[in-house]
Amino acid sequence: MKYIDLTLTVRKTNKAYQWAQSQLKKEIVMGHVGTHFDVYDRPNVPLEYMQTRGVLLDVSHVQGKEITSDDVDLDYVKPGDFVLIRTGTIEKHPYGSGLYFRESPVLSWELIEELIDCRVSFIGLDTQDIRRNHEHIEAEKMCEAKGIYVIENLKNLDKIKPDVVCKMLTMWQDDPEATGVRCRVVAVQPEDEE
Numbered sequence: 616m617k618y619i620d621l622t623l624t625v626r627k628t629n630k631a632y633q634w635a636q637s638q639l640k641k642e643i644v645m646g647h648v649g650t651h652f653d654v655y656d657r658p659n660v661p662l663e664y665m666q667t668r669g670v671l672l673d674v675s676h677v678q679g680k681e682i683t684s685d686d687v688d689l690d691y692v693k694p695g696d697f698v699l700i701r702t703g704t705i706e707k708h709p710y711g712s713g714l715y716f717r718e719s720p721v722l723s724w725e726l727i728e729e730l731i732d733c734r735v736s737f738i739g740l741d742t743q744d745i746r747r748n749h750e751h752i753e754a755e756k757m758c759e760a761k762g763i764y765v766i767e768n769l770k771n772l773d774k775i776k777p778d779v780v781c782k783m784l785t786m787w788q789d790d791p792e793a794t795g796v797r798c799r800v801v802a803v804q805p806e807d808e809e
Contacts, residue, residue, distance in 0.1 A: 619781075621699075621739070621769040621800040623710055625649040631711035646795030649710075652737075652764040652787070653795055655756050660764060660787065660796075664736045667697045669783035669802055671775045674720075675703030681723040694734040697783040699802070701772035705741040710768060721746050727754055731761050737785065739766040739800065766800060775802050 625632045625648050638644040647653070672687040682702070692698055700722070708714040719742035722730075727745060730738055738745065738758065745765055746754040755765050766785070775781060787798035 617804050617806050619771050619774050619802040619804065621771050621802055622650045622798070623705070623768045623770045625710065629711040643792065643794060646790070646793045646797055648795075649797060650766065650768050650770075650800060651795045651797045652766045653752075653755050653759075654764075654793065655752070655759055659789055661736075661762070663695075664764075665785055667695055667736050667783045667785070668693065669697045669699055669775075669781040671699045671701060671772065671777045671781070673701045673772075673777045675701050675706075675773075677702070677720060680720070682720055682726060683723045684726045684729050687726070689729060689733060691780075692730075692733045692735060696733070696735045697737040697739060697785065698730060698733075698735050699769070699772055699775065699783075700738065700740045701775075701777075702740065702742050703773075705768070705770050706773060710770075716743055719743055722754075724754075727757070731758060731763060734761070735763055737764050737766055737783070739769050741769045741772050743767055766798060769800060776804055779804055 635644040635648045670691050674682050674686050677686050702720050704719040722745045744751040782803040784801040787796050
């Protein structure tokens with residue numbers, strides 16, 4: 616089996632890390648740096664989410680527009696899945712750079728609603744969020760209300776075979792004070808020889 620670490624480690628020299636450290640409540644803000652998911656209503660994430668089936672949707676070819684349901688094939692998505700969405704953003708722009716935060720595509724409201732209807736457990740992206748500005752919080756609250764968490768800032772999605780279902784291992788530590796929960800995400804796929 617091949618283990619692919621999708622967790623983005625952020626060095627102290629990174630601009631996003633330095634910005635978080637300069638904030639008044641830096642211990643809270645640091646939860647939003649690197650690979651994490653946001654929480655609003657503070658529920659406990661079900662422990663069965665630690666191991667799920669993973670499906671990669673590669674939309675790295677989509678440029679200059681929102682990602683819609685026409686850009687993906689949701690026929691392979693099942694309830695409880697961890698849906699990985701590869702935009703290619705983190706491959707083009709370093710995390711913490713202005714281009715990373717400004718140039719990343721977003722998911723259309725229609726696609727977000729379709730993923731909610733699929734009853735997935737996680738939506739993971741190689742970008743900063745599924746929508747921008749105030750819509751970011753609105754979209755994530757909508758997902759969280761249905762037991763779906765959006766994991767931001769994943770890396771190495773280009774190393775996952777898009778036509779092979781993988782096993783996803785996701786680890787986090789609940790913190791009643793945190794609004795951003797840092798996590799570790801690993802995909803497991805068969806080796807080519809297997």
